[in-house]
Amino acid sequence: xxxxxxxxxxxxxxxxxxxxxxxxxxxxxxxxxxxxxxxxxxxxxxxxxxxxxxxxxxxxxxxxxxxxxxxxxxxxxxxxxxxxxxxxxxxxxxxxxxxxxxxxxxxxxxxxxxxxxxxxxxxxxxxxxxxxxxxxxxxxxxxxxxxxxxxxxxxxxxxxxxxxxxxxxxxxxxxxxxxxxxxxxxxxxxxxxxxxxxxxxxxxxxxxxxxxxxxxxxxxxxxxxxxxxxxxxxxxxxxxxxxxxxxxxxxxxxxxxxxxxxxxxxxxxxxxxxxxxxxxxxxxxxxxxxxxxxxxxxxxxxxxxxxxxxxxxxxxxxxxxxxxxxxxxxxxxxxxxxxxxxxxxxxxxxxxxxxxxxxxxxxxxxxxxxxxxxxxxxxxxxxxxxxxxxxxxxxxxxxxxxxxxxxxxxxxxxxxx
Numbered sequence: 001x002x003x004x005x006x007x008x009x010x011x012x013x014x015x016x017x018x019x020x021x022x023x024x025x026x027x028x029x030x031x032x033x034x035x036x037x038x039x040x041x042x043x044x045x046x047x048x049x050x051x052x053x054x055x056x057x058x059x060x061x062x063x064x065x066x067x068x069x070x071x072x073x074x075x076x077x078x079x080x081x082x083x084x085x086x087x088x089x090x091x092x093x094x095x096x097x098x099x100x101x102x103x104x105x106x107x108x109x110x111x112x113x114x115x116x117x118x119x120x121x122x123x124x125x126x127x128x129x130x131x132x133x134x135x136x137x138x139x140x141x142x143x144x145x146x147x148x149x150x151x152x153x154x155x156x157x158x159x160x161x162x163x164x165x166x167x168x169x170x171x172x173x174x175x176x177x178x179x180x181x182x183x184x185x186x187x188x189x190x191x192x193x194x195x196x197x198x199x200x201x202x203x204x205x206x207x208x209x210x211x212x213x214x215x216x217x218x219x220x221x222x223x224x225x226x227x228x229x230x231x232x233x234x235x236x237x238x239x240x241x242x243x244x245x246x247x248x249x250x251x252x253x254x255x256x257x258x259x260x261x262x263x264x265x266x267x268x269x270x271x272x273x274x275x276x277x278x279x280x281x282x283x284x285x286x287x288x289x290x291x292x293x294x295x296x297x298x299x300x301x302x303x304x305x306x307x308x309x310x311x312x313x314x315x316x317x318x319x320x321x322x323x324x325x326x327x328x329x330x331x332x333x334x335x336x337x338x339x340x341x342x343x344x345x346x347x348x349x350x351x352x353x354x355x356x357x358x359x360x361x362x363x364x365x366x367x368x369x370x371x372x373x374x375x376x377x378x379x380x381x382x383x384x385x386x387x388x389x390x391x392x393x394x395x396x397x398x399x400x401x402x403x404x405x406x407x408x409x410x411x412x413x414x415x416x417x
Contacts, residue, residue: 088114112137113289119143129153135161135301136289151175159185166192176200242266244331248295250407251337253285258415260303270315271295324350333357348381368410
């Protein structure tokens with residue numbers, strides 16, 4: 001690590017301040033790599049803010065150059081006065097700089113994916129104001145267990161992303177001015193973290209009569225409403241409908257997106273898995289930035305980003321006989337995109353007893369099928385397939401492979417049904 005230090009201590013405060021800015025300007029102009037202002041990592045470097053300030057240029061192992069200004073115990077790295085645009089690649093070496101507790105990325109060009117570089121850092125303060133950060137960046141922030149202060153002013157974060165921070169028990173203050181967070185989302189975080197001050201605008205939701213839709217909804221669903229088979233009455237029926245989707249994988253991904261886009265009012269999604277890199281070849285509801293996140297949370301982020309007028313209920317667990325009947329009773333119909341026969345037969349049995357319509361899909365390699373069952377008005381899944389295949393006879397996608405677009409075709413057909 002290359003370090004150059006310039007002691008800046010003058011009796012006259014005005015001269016001292018001017019000299020510091022001149023040195024900073026000279027230093028910023030001397031480096032070809034992206035440069036930034038930062039406050040010291042090591043509080044032993046200086047004794048106080050007024051008496052012993054230091055400016056140092058630090059070159060990390062990866063060749064990134066940071067301008068470090070050592071000021072007392074605050075140990076900050078700030079890109080706020082950067083001479084060049086700061087992007088994701090400039091954060092790759094931050095973990096190599098020890099003991100940073102205050103990071104200022106306000107106004108930079110970092111993305112949600114870039115925040116992965118901050119995971120598990122011992123940060124206490126994080127500034128993200130006026131960036132393009134949204135809900136997809138919050139899982140990385142949620143790993144900062146020592147975080148006390150978070151500024152999300154002017155970001156794209158919504159209630160969904162804010163809720164992901166509920167386990168950061170050290171949080172004392174969060175700013176959400178001019179973000180997409182509502183009063184309800186702010187209150188949920190306050191309830192989850194006692195003593196945490198969440199500051200932002202109170203966004204009022206104007207109540208709408210049960211038989212009416214907001215102008216924005218009428219505009220959004222205009223192509224539906226024009227269809228005589230749907231019309232306004234059908235669109236209101238979709239808004240009032242409750243649909244449970246079993247599985248947020250290959251089949252669940254397109255089905256969930258199209259149900260959300262169509263305006264189904266309440267959508268439940270149950271899955272106990274997390275997003276893996278190997279899923280992204282076909283599970284289009286997830287993204288690279290959300291690898292490692294619970295699939296139901298990832299799906300909820302995507303669905304509410306697509307349509308803020310719907311309600312998503314995520315269930316991070318495997319469907320089992322103890323909960324299946326009570327859960328399915330809350331919904332009007334079920335879409336089963338599970339990848340194992342135990343779940344398929346369980347969902348079918350509960351739907352058949354409750355008289356709930358069931359849309360079942362299955363895929364393997366290059367082929368798939370979609371069936372609609374509605375006992376007692378017709379046969380159920382077990383009526384058609386009374387005998388379960390022997391173990392290993394029907395390989396999973398992980399065992400046999402599957403072409404990328406096939407789940408999209410079959411999942412969209414499930415949503416259409």
